Amino acid sequence: MAAAPLPMDARRPSHTFGPQTIAAIQRMAEEGHYEIRGWGAKRVLPTFDDLVFLTASVSRYPLEGYRERCETRTVLGARRASRPLELDIPITIAGMSFGALSAPAKIALGRAATAVGTSTTTGDGGMSEEERAASHLLVYQCLPSRYGFNPADLKRADAIEIVIGQGAKPGGGGMLLGQKVSDRVAAMRTLPAGIDQRSASRHPDWVGPDDLRIKIEELREATGWEKPVYVKLGATRVGNDVKLAVAAGADVVVVDGMQGGTGASQDVFLEHAGIPTLAAVRLAAEALRELGVEDEVQLVVSGGIRTGADVAKALALGATAVSLGVAPLIALGCNGRTWVRDGVAHDATADYRALGTEPGYCHHMHTGRCPVGIATQDRDLEARLDPEAGARRVANYLRSVTMELTTMARACGKSDVHNLEPEDLVALTVEAAAMAQVPLAGTTWIPGRS
Amino acid sequence: MCGIVGLHLKNAELYPRLGELLVPMLDCMASRGPDSAGVALHDGHAMHVVKDVGPPVEICVRNGIAERGGFQGIGHTRMATESAVTTQHSHPFAPTPDMAVVHNGSFSNHATVRRRLARHGIGCTTDNDTEVASRFIGHQVAGGADLADALRMVLKELDGFFTLLVTTGTQFAVLRDSFACKPAVIAETDDYVAVASEYHALAGLPGIGDARVFEPVPEEVYAWTR
Numbered sequence: 170m171a172a173a174p175l176p177m178d179a180r181r182p183s184h185t186f187g188p189q190t191i192a193a194i195q196r197m198a199e200e201g202h203y204e205i206r207g208w209g210a211k212r213v214l215p216t217f218d219d220l221v222f223l224t225a226s227v228s229r230y231p232l233e234g235y236r237e238r239c240e241t242r243t244v245l246g247a248r249r250a251s252r253p254l255e256l257d258i259p260i261t262i263a264g265m266s267f268g269a270l271s272a273p274a275k276i277a278l279g280r281a282a283t284a285v286g287t288s289t290t291t292g293d294g295g296m297s298e299e300e301r302a303a304s305h306l307l308v309y310q311c312l313p314s315r316y317g318f319n320p321a322d323l324k325r326a327d328a329i330e331i332v333i334g335q336g337a338k339p340g341g342g343g344m345l346l347g348q349k350v351s352d353r354v355a356a357m358r359t360l361p362a363g364i365d366q367r368s369a370s371r372h373p374d375w376v377g378p379d380d381l382r383i384k385i386e387e388l389r390e391a392t393g394w395e396k397p398v399y400v401k402l403g404a405t406r407v408g409n410d411v412k413l414a415v416a417a418g419a420d421v422v423v424v425d426g427m428q429g430g431t432g433a434s435q436d437v438f439l440e441h442a443g444i445p446t447l448a449a450v451r452l453a454a455e456a457l458r459e460l461g462v463e464d465e466v467q468l469v470v471s472g473g474i475r476t477g478a479d480v481a482k483a484l485a486l487g488a489t490a491v492s493l494g495v496a497p498l499i500a501l502g503c504n505g506r507t508w509v510r511d512g513v514a515h516d517a518t519a520d521y522r523a524l525g526t527e528p529g530y531c532h533h534m535h536t537g538r539c540p541v542g543i544a545t546q547d548r549d550l551e552a553r554l555d556p557e558a559g560a561r562r563v564a565n566y567l568r569s570v571t572m573e574l575t576t577m578a579r580a581c582g583k584s585d586v587h588n589l590e591p592e593d594l595v596a597l598t599v600e601a602a603a604m605a606q607v608p609l610a611g612t613t614w615i616p617g618r619s
Numbered sequence: 620m621c622g623i624v625g626l627h628l629k630n631a632e633l634y635p636r637l638g639e640l641l642v643p644m645l646d647c648m649a650s651r652g653p654d655s656a657g658v659a660l661h662d663g664h665a666m667h668v669v670k671d672v673g674p675p676v677e678i679c680v681r682n683g684i685a686e687r688g689g690f691q692g693i694g695h696t697r698m699a700t701e702s703a704v705t706t707q708h709s710h711p712f713a714p715t716p717d718m719a720v721v722h723n724g725s726f727s728n729h730a731t732v733r734r735r736l737a738r739h740g741i742g743c744t745t746d747n748d749t750e751v752a753s754r755f756i757g758h759q760v761a762g763g764a765d766l767a768d769a770l771r772m773v774l775k776e777l778d779g780f781f782t783l784l785v786t787t788g789t790q791f792a793v794l795r796d797s798f799a800c801k802p803a804v805i806a807e808t809d810d811y812v813a814v815a816s817e818y819h820a821l822a823g824l825p826g827i828g829d830a831r832v833f834e835p836v837p838e839e840v841y842a843w844t845r
Binding site for chain 1: 700701725727728730731734735738778779780797798800
């Protein structure tokens with residue numbers, strides 16, 4: 170006979186020590202280590218959703234959707250590079266390593282980016298042949314670990330991104346658990362196979378902006394001053410860091426807010442380090458304006474960007490482009506209930522269950538047991554992802570986001586998405602008003618300014 | 620939400636009548652802009668800008684505009700959109716001693732252009748969008764650009780809907796944006812070039828029956844030099 174349910178007052182949960190906190194403490198007591206997982210911050214944060222656009226009406230006029238063009242073309246890196254990146258849309262694909270992702274996933278992302286006229290990015294694991302072949306414009310990351318970093322790949326990259334930090338784990342290095350360190354991944358990274366890998370959190374040959382300047386010059390010289398040099402920062406002391414990146418010679422500054430994703434990181438980093446993208450973009454744009462370089466140095470913003478509305482808001486607050494990681498993975502099939510082979514859909518729910526999760530909640534990139542073949546190095550699992558079908562889905566998604574972006578820009582009376590400006594936005598919460606430095610809706614009040 | 624008018628006189632016999640011809644044109648535009656009005660006149664010595672809050676005829680009478688002569692003049696009646704109804708917010712805006720600009724329409728990225736100008740040391744005295752455009756044109760010309768080129772730069776840098784009319788004494792120019800939604804009509808004879816937001820403002824001009832009357836096409840700079 171089942172026990173009678175407890176009365177309500179006996180089930181009063183503690184806010185400080187809620188059921189999830191109790192479970193986490195119990196797990197740590199049991200296992201003796203902290204939680205490592207993929208995805209990104211799960212907590213509630215101030216986001217772009219807390220902003221809305223003041224679209225056109227009588228004092229300003231909207232553009233028609235069909236006849237009137239709204240430009241999305243985006244140029245990155247014209248400050249010092251002789252061959253800046255010319256993108257058809259201001260939406261790029263962020264760095265995600267081969268290793269964290271399967272080869273079919275990297276191919277699909279490259280093909281999708283090529284199909285919509287944008288760039289994709291390597292990751293903390295080097296440049297793979299398939300990825301280079303699939304990507305018309307490929308940004309090559311230079312990370313603290315230097316896994317797979319070599320002069321030959323440097324020369325065949327279209328741009329170079331020096332990664333100082335990541336929004337998911339600013340101040341920390343990458344992680345790849347042993348189950349994903351396959352023979353091929355190990356060879357590319359010069360590591361033993363099957364052993365947990367923790368990337369460095371600091372570059373080995375320079376620390377600080379003065380020496381970064383030398384590093385940037387070295388990379389420019391090695392590539393004939395052709396390729397744009399990006400500097401990617403995890404969003405913490407954004408104002409200072411952006412200014413220092415510019416002083417060190419960056420053509421493009423990439424600022425990754427705390428909603429940014431990762432293949433594997435300590436939960437303590439994901440939830441407790443860095444600042445939200447909403448605050449980061451405004452601080453970064455302000456830093457460029459203070460230096461008077463906002464028309465020379467481009468700001469790329471990433472971290473939790475999902476929709477055309479997010480892109481429009483990032484652009485309005487001062488970004489030239491955005492970078493997406495988790496969202497294209499979802500478009501690819503991440504957290505999907507099924508995977509498809511030869512037109513037949515196969516249910517993956519049991520595989521999610523085996524990981525202790527369900528479609529819609531999965532953050533198990535770190536395990537290498539991705540049920541849909543994206544975040545894995547397992548041969549059988551990665552065969553579940555058809556790169557061609559995946560590329561179509563990601564391209565569809567990126568096109569839809571672009572249409573949402575131009576829809577919003579047209580409604581604000583802009584013939585170019587880059588003409589969106591902070592004055593087009595108001596905030597729904599005091600927090601968002603303070604972080605984005607736009608007025609609280611219905612008032613002229615910007616916290617901290619008036 | 621504004622009315623613009625302008626006269627570029629070619630026949631010197633008309634010079635003494637500049638004000639007399641311009642004031643009725645401006646009055647025709649009163650309903651398009653009941654908040655404030657203003658004119659900028661070139662008389663060969665200097666450019667005179669007169670603007671105030673109220674109906675155009677009252678302002679013109681108070682300032683004796685109809686009695687003034689000259690060879691180039693522009694005028695504006697304002698229906699304020701996003702900035703205050705004051706004399707300072709009224710058109711024409713004069714970014715330099717000899718240039719004045721009037722505008723019908725609404726710029727959608729003037730805050731960004733304002734910041735860009737500030738970086739070059741060009742400050743605006745109001746939060747009006749037309750002042751930003753006028754300072755932008757003034758800055759381009761001060762940097763050595765021809766007025767027509769400066770207006771082409773407006774097409775590149777400023778977004779939104781606009782018909783712009785500029786007088787510099789030596790040049791008189793009209794530009795509409797790519798949408799060409801804000802009305803404009805030009806009448807040209809051997810004696811003058813006249814511009815207005817609506818045709819009826821031109822109807823009383825001498826010899827208008829024989830004038831070449833046309834609507835300026837989008838993104839084309841129309842410029843006359845003296």
